[in-house]
Amino acid sequence: MTGFGVGLIGAGPVTQAIHLPALATMPETFHIAHVMDVDQSLAEQVAARAGDGIAASIDYRRLLNDPAVDVVAVCSPHQFHAEQVTAACEAGKRAVLCEKPLATTLDEAEQIADAARRSGVPVIVGTMHAYDPAWQAARDNWGDLADTVSLVRSAIYIPPNDEFVGLSTELAAPPAPLPPPGDFTDPRIRAGVLRAGILGLAIHNTPLVRQLLPTVDQVLDARPVTPFGYRITIRSGPRTAHLLALLPGQWSPRWTFDAWGAGDHLHVEFPPSYVLAGSASAEIGGRRWATPVNGYQAEWRHLADVVKGTVAPLFSVDDSVADLRYALAIADGAADLLLEGQE
């Protein structure tokens, strides 16, 4: 086996349609060593599909005890991230890639950060847009945009994920159905939908927003929409960000990030999640960037370089905690607005 052995905690669509195909493009750097899922049959199927002799288990502790696992990818439901990432750090693994969000509360995130600091294990959050080569190139070339930016807009209009999952893999088993949305007239339900929208969808771009609006001073407006989505406006000092999302739609996707400064307009078009066909397309000041390497590959390549010690993490675990704090501030502010009877 060549490269680092990867242990995957959680064998659902994210593992099957994102990480396995992405890792398959880097055979010199990574190999799959172990697949864990609480569904034994699923773990065994996914492990068998990923190659010969790959271990499968239903307990993440067995995966962490497997000496063949150098690097752990945590792709389980959000509420398990803190426990599993912390345990991976304590197990002394060489690095952890945790799917976003890092955790569901700030306390959990701090617990992870403490474990990462104590163990020295790098923890990288799978915010693929932040690693996207086109985004990175635009960021390296945006001059004084971060100083002059006044308005940011993140717009996510996408069809059902199934369409893109189906183009990335043949799922071993259908994903678990989503729970019913509940009574949308109940402000608590609406606040819950908003929170799910922020931690499950907006979080793809909130680390990018934070690079331009460093704080969440106020949530000015928040509205969940059906079938799923939101419209949220936040203020950071004199700057404003406007976050919109709606899915599933019947049309072609549109996933954009725009920032306007005094003299520049940054425009980025991201591919939908699960699409592994290249980077985003980013434009600013008449220059444009796009590469064949997608954000998922870029985050794995970066993780490999961090493990080899050739680069420092692009985002420290403290950065990742700050990203989560930012997203939670939006979620809490949005919930407060709804529960105060904003509408």
Place this chain on the structure above:
Amino acid sequence: MTVNPLTVAFDTGEVTEHAATYAPHRAALASLPGSFRLVHHQPADILVTVASGAGWLDRITPLLSAKAKAVLIAGLSPSAVAQLAALAVLAAERGLATAVASGPADDAAWQAALPDVAGDLGGLTFIDTITTAPADGSLFDALLSQLALVESLTGPLEKATTLTATATHYVLSAQAGSAAVSLSGTTCTAESGRVELDLIGTAARWHAEFSAAIPARPTAITRYDITGAQTRRPLFQGPQRARWLRLRDDINGTGTQTDPPGPLAGLIARAGLAAEVAGAA
């Protein structure tokens, strides 16, 4: 039947100050020599004016001859908003038509698309629009034309609320039926004068881009649905020319009356909101 061209005079008192505002109208009129003829120092059928300054209405009233048929407001400053109601009264007394140059709302491609866009209106979740003004430009103007664009589709917006307004940008929220409306504007020297409009429903969505460089970069309007995307054929015609054609047809009684009745009433409401936002900044 040959119809004599309608005569047009510019509000000469402010020609120099507002030369840039008048320029595209002069170009549009020059492209319609069979319909309009510029006149100087004599009564005209149509007076073109920029409503600006505390004494604006007093100044233009003597310029409205007995034969005048219409006033076209090519621009508006917050200082003249309060005088619009008096102009509406004056116009009603004299039987004058009033028209407002509204930028993207006048765009011929947008006007042609409106019936189709309106067909999707009931299914929209979001109406989101953003416009950019030059660094030294007026966010008041930007919001005024943006409101005109959205209201040309939705009619008067409900629950308009200013979420933020600064010297460099604004964000407003409003409601149009079931759709949540967002209107954002910012100063930016890159692509200044550009307006983007997104209409988002789960069955269909629209994306329209209006450029200040019209007609060199014509308005692009695309509808997306389950079958794909359909972009409407570009029309290399600026909104000012389209505005003049509609005014001509309205005066000659050959138009389809695409303007809502009493265009000044809509302008007064929009200008009041835009002035409030500009004032808050």
